[in-house]
Amino acid sequence: MRLVSREALLSFRRAPLLSALSVTTIAFSLFVVGLFGLVALNLRAALRGVEERVEVVAYLLRGTPPETIATASEDISAFPEVQTVDYVSAEQALARARTTMVEFRDVYRDLEVNPLPASLEISLKEGFRDAEHVRALADRVKAYQFVEDVRYGRDWIERLDKLRNIAGLVVMTIGLAFAVVAVVIIGTTIRMTVLQRAREIAIMRLVGASDWFVRGPFLLEGALKGFLGGALAVLLSYLGYLLFQGNQLGSGTGLVFFQPIHIALIMLFGTLLGLSASLVSVGRHLRNV
Amino acid sequence: MQGTCASLCTLHPVPCTLYLFIVIQFSHVFKSFPKGGFALKDASLHVAKGEFVFLTGHSGAGKSTMLKLMYAEQRPSSGDVRVSGFAIGELSPSEIPRLRRRLGIVFQDFRLLEDRTAEENVAFALEVTGSRRESIPGRVQRVLAQVGLAGKASAYPRELSGGEQQRVAIARALVNDPAILLADEPTGNLDERATRGVFQLLRDINAGGTCVVMATHDLDLVRQTSYRTVELREGSIVFDSGLDESNGAELP
Numbered sequence: 026m027r028l029v030s031r032e033a034l035l036s037f038r039r040a041p042l043l044s045a046l047s048v049t050t051i052a053f054s055l056f057v058v059g060l061f062g063l064v065a066l067n068l069r070a071a072l073r074g075v076e077e078r079v080e081v082v083a084y085l086l087r088g089t090p091p092e093t094i095a096t097a098s099e100d101i102s103a104f105p106e107v108q109t110v111d112y113v114s115a116e117q118a119l120a121r122a123r124t125t126m127v128e129f130r131d132v133y134r135d136l137e138v139n140p141l142p143a144s145l146e147i148s149l150k151e152g153f154r155d156a157e158h159v160r161a162l163a164d165r166v167k168a169y170q171f172v173e174d175v176r177y178g179r180d181w182i183e184r185l186d187k188l189r190n191i192a193g194l195v196v197m198t199i200g201l202a203f204a205v206v207a208v209v210i211i212g213t214t215i216r217m218t219v220l221q222r223a224r225e226i227a228i229m230r231l232v233g234a235s236d237w238f239v240r241g242p243f244l245l246e247g248a249l250k251g252f253l254g255g256a257l258a259v260l261l262s263y264l265g266y267l268l269f270q271g272n273q274l275g276s277g278t279g280l281v282f283f284q285p286i287h288i289a290l291i292m293l294f295g296t297l298l299g300l301s302a303s304l305v306s307v308g309r310h311l312r313n314v
Numbered sequence: 315m316q317g318t319c320a321s322l323c324t325l326h327p328v329p330c331t332l333y334l335f336i337v338i339q340f341s342h343v344f345k346s347f348p349k350g351g352f353a354l355k356d357a358s359l360h361v362a363k364g365e366f367v368f369l370t371g372h373s374g375a376g377k378s379t380m381l382k383l384m385y386a387e388q389r390p391s392s393g394d395v396r397v398s399g400f401a402i403g404e405l406s407p408s409e410i411p412r413l414r415r416r417l418g419i420v421f422q423d424f425r426l427l428e429d430r431t432a433e434e435n436v437a438f439a440l441e442v443t444g445s446r447r448e449s450i451p452g453r454v455q456r457v458l459a460q461v462g463l464a465g466k467a468s469a470y471p472r473e474l475s476g477g478e479q480q481r482v483a484i485a486r487a488l489v490n491d492p493a494i495l496l497a498d499e500p501t502g503n504l505d506e507r508a509t510r511g512v513f514q515l516l517r518d519i520n521a522g523g524t525c526v527v528m529a530t531h532d533l534d535l536v537r538q539t540s541y542r543t544v545e546l547r548e549g550s551i552v553f554d555s556g557l558d559e560s561n562g563a564e565l566p
Contacts, residue, residue: 228425231385232486233414234442236407 032242033249039221043214044250047299050210051254052261054203055295059262061196062287067280080148081163081177087115087142089171097169098145106153106162111146115139142173204298211250211299212306215243219310226311243307244300251299255292259283262291335363336396337494337525338384343393345379345549353379355549357393361527363493366520367556368536369529371546377529380546381498384527385417386410398493415443418487418495418524422502424479426471432482433458433467439486453489461485461515477508484515488524495519497528501535509535 037044085094098110113121118141147166149158163175219226229239266282283291338361345354354376361367369377382388383395386402395402400413426435436454445453458464461481471479480500487495497516501509513535520526530536536543545553 224425225427228427228438229442230411231414231419231425232439232443232490233411233417235411235444238442238444 030242030245033245035242037246040214040217043210043217047207047210047214047250048253048257050203050207051251051295051298052257054200054207054298055255055258055291056261057196057203058200059258059283059291060265061193061200063262063266063283065193066283066287080146081159081166081175083145083147083166083169083172084142084174084176085144086171086173089143093171094143094145097171101145101147101166104162104165106149106158108148108150109146111148113144113146115141115143118142118144207254207298208302208305211247211302212309215247215303215306216310218243218246219307239311240307243303247299247301247303247306248296249299251295251297251302252292253295254299255295258295259288259291336360337363337398338527339394339396340380340383341394343383343390343395345376345383345388346391352391352549354383354390357546357549357551359544359551359554361525364520364523364525365556366517366526366539366541367528368541368543369527369546370531370533370536370543372531374548375546376549377546378498379549381419381496381527381529384494384496385419386413411443415490416493418484418490418492420480420483420487420495420497420500422499424471424476424483424503426479426482426486428471431468431470432463432474432485435471435482436486436489439489443490454485457485457489458482460488475508476504477511480504480508480512481515484512484519488519492524494525494527497526499529499531501530501532 094112098112101107102110116139119136119139122141145166147162149162153159153162159177163177166172167175226239263282266280270280338359340357340359343354343357344352346352357376357380359380369380371377379388383390383402384397386397386400386405389405390403393403397413398416400409402413405413427438430438433451433454436457437450440450440453455464455467458467461484463478463481463485466474466478469478471482474482480503484495484500495516500516501512504512509532516526516528517539542556543553544551544556
């Protein structure tokens with residue numbers, strides 16, 4: 026066992042450049058994937074808040090009698106897909122605008138006439154928060170005569186979703202390409218080592234060293250490189266995370282980093298990547314010794 | 315057991331008692347070349363425990379092939395090869411190391427690791443077969459003394475003469491206490507004096523009870539002794555002094 030690990034560690038000294046190269050390629054491969062994972066993680070966290078706010082806002086014509094509004098809002102509450110209906114008066118809308126749109130505080134304060142209409146904010150039950158249901162609801166609400174206009178913010182969520190898918194695809198492709206490169210580099214390193222040590226390996230076999238003894242160092246070497254690559258990827262991701270966090274980009278929403286389980290998964294994945302690369306390569310090249 | 319013995323005895327007129335001590339057995343072994351033709355044709359051979367056997371013949375006659383079959387570097391195309399109780403034809407990959415730990419193997423080109431000293435080369439065989447660490451130095455010193463190199467334990471192969479390098483290789487082969495020592499042209503690269511020394515060492519090892527199978531085309535060496543001689547020609551065993559002394563005239 027000690028001999029096996031010693032041989033594995035020796036390989037780093039024998040070919041430091043190639044070893045470093047394998048580790049960094051694995052790291053980059055996992056970093057790219059990890060970075061996407063972080064973005065996805067944060068996006069999901071952000072979207073979870075947004076999705077709960079998915080709602081249809083019906084702006085009401087000025088001067089609509091309160092009774093009409095009350096009956097209508099009761100009607101709408103009875104729709105199967107509707108969770109809540111809130112009435113927001115013009116005054117409330119103005120007050121809200123003043124607090125949320127800080128930049129325009131002065132503009133709103135100096136107004137003599139309230140330009141904002143009263144509205145009904147209709148939120149949907151879970152399971153109905155998709156574009157189709159939202160549109161159908163919007164159409165029904167629009168049918169009320171006192172409703173001037175209906176807005177719903179589903180569009181940008183959809184676009185975000187699509188963007189996330191495209192980004193995911195791109196990132197996965199890049200990650201996969203890096204993984205392939207890493208496997209090739211690890212394979213090449215092992216091929217070189219096998220050739221370099223062909224004599225030694227032949228003698229090991231001749232005197233009756235078990236297969237584990239011959240392969241062990243190579244497998245351990247690959248696994249170790251993968252593990253280091255995974256660790257480096259986590260480190261790089263963390264640096265990226267800090268960079269975003271330090272930037273204004275992240276402030277306000279509060280970015281999240283990987284959970285320990287995610288970190289463990291990245292390291293495990295790296296280890297498996299390195300191990301399988303060396304497994305394949307050792308199997309192929311040892312046959313020729 | 316008796317039945318097997320009787321049927322074998324009809325094939326080869328070897329005293330039945332010997333069959334109880336057979337350590338190497340070839341029965342109608344063929345080994346074909348990948349590109350056609352045979353490296354070994356219908357070879358049958360029995361080697362008893364403690365025997366010294368010369369395999370002779372020109373290069374390409376099949377000596378090395380027979381040795382390779384013995385240490386499972388190759389498998390027979392047909393026929394049966396048994397070495398130290400292992401059926402070579404049916405050996406699983408995990409059994410090959412177990413077979414080889416019972417064998418010592420030396421070659422014409424020594425096959426030493428240049429970046430290790432004599433004692434490290436010998437210790438290597440113990441390390442990679444999982445011997446207990448504490449036991450290694452003692453065993454290495456003992457076997458180096460046995461081959462007469464106690465004083466050169468820390469010399470690198472390049473600092474040793476050919477004969478000395480071959481002694482290191484023999485020490486490595488012996489360190490696992492093999493029952494059988496296989497030697498493929500062990501004196502092929504050596505001058506006359508070194509040849510005599512190495513050969514004497516092999517004889518001493520044999521005298522200690524180890525079976526030695528030595529492939530050589532050095533007929534002077536063969537004639538010096540009365541050891542059993544098996545001659546190969548184009549893949550066939552054409553002469554076996556252990557079977558039929560009257561054929562002795564065939565030996566050139």
